[in-house]
Amino acid sequence: MSTKIRFLLRYIFVGALSLFPLILVIVVVNYLKNLGISAYLSLHDYTDSFELTLALMIGVIGVFAVLGFSIEKYGRSIFVSMIDSTFEKIPAIRSVYSVSKKLAAMLSGGEDGTKKEVVLVEYPKEGLWVPAYLLNRHENICVLFIPTSPNPTSGYTVLVDEALIKKTTLSLQEASSFIISMGADFSQKEDVSALIQTHRTSAQEL
Incomplete structure (x- = not known):
């Protein structure tokens, strides 16, 4: 039974x-x-x-x-620019509006006409690779947002050395689809696998 x-x-x-x-x-x-x-x-x-x-x-x-x-x-709207200018003059909500605007730009695929890069990084430990959005950089330090699955709008913001990340050809939409589907939609699997394999080979040689 x-x-x-x-x-x-x-x-x-x-x-x-x-x-x-x-x-x-x-x-x-x-x-x-x-x-x-x-x-x-x-x-x-x-x-x-x-x-x-x-x-x-x-x-x-x-x-x-x-x-x-x-x-x-x-690349811009006069109406939106007027709203931006108005809210940026209000101290109480200026910071919240600025952060919200940057998040909206990230989720739409770009900010100021540029698209966000999707990279691979070993997280939370060596040997485990996750896709991340490259949001900002200063010299050789990169600011990454590592989304969680299946909700790509939540995650972790980390600072890593640029030498520790692997650049990919994945678009923001492809990476988001991979995360939402929990890996079932694996676009450009050959390129991603080759990047990880190349890193593993280089590490073994060292």
């Missing part, structure tokens, strides 16, 4: 995992739906008009699209 129960639990677990992508999509869609409904109800409380509320929501979406287009095409 115990053997049958173990097999039954295993089948349930495997079945649940097979539907995990579908469940994740449903959760995300449901979250976006609830967010949209909440935004609509909040606006409707002020306007008390279906047509006006719908027009405002379409207008907000249009503003987002225009901002995204201007930033992607020209």
Whole structure:
């Protein structure tokens, strides 16, 4: 009987995992739906008009699209620059706004027209390689953000010598996909494996 129960639990677990992508999509869609409904109800409380509320929501979406287009095409937006200038003059929220802006730039793939590098670093100990985002550097010291799996927005900020990192050709999106999928989506596996193998060979020769 115990053997049958173990097999039954295993089948349930495997079945649940097979539907995990579908469940994740449903959760995300449901979250976006609830967010949209909440935004609509909040606006409707002020306007008390279906047509006006719908027009405002379409207008907000249009503003987002225009901002995204201007930033992607020209690298900046006059409207966003005005907001930046305003908040940077307010001491109480200047630091929080500045940090939030840098995080948003990192997650979008670049800041000031440049893209963040994805590197490999041995962490938390020698022999264990993890992908990390190169955020800043001073001389030979690099500031890395090491994301955790499956949530790439949480992690650790570390300072390491540049000689201890390995540069990769992974994009921010590819690295994030690797982390979110817990390694199931392993883009450019050959290049990454070659980097680690080269490092191992060099260490053995030393």
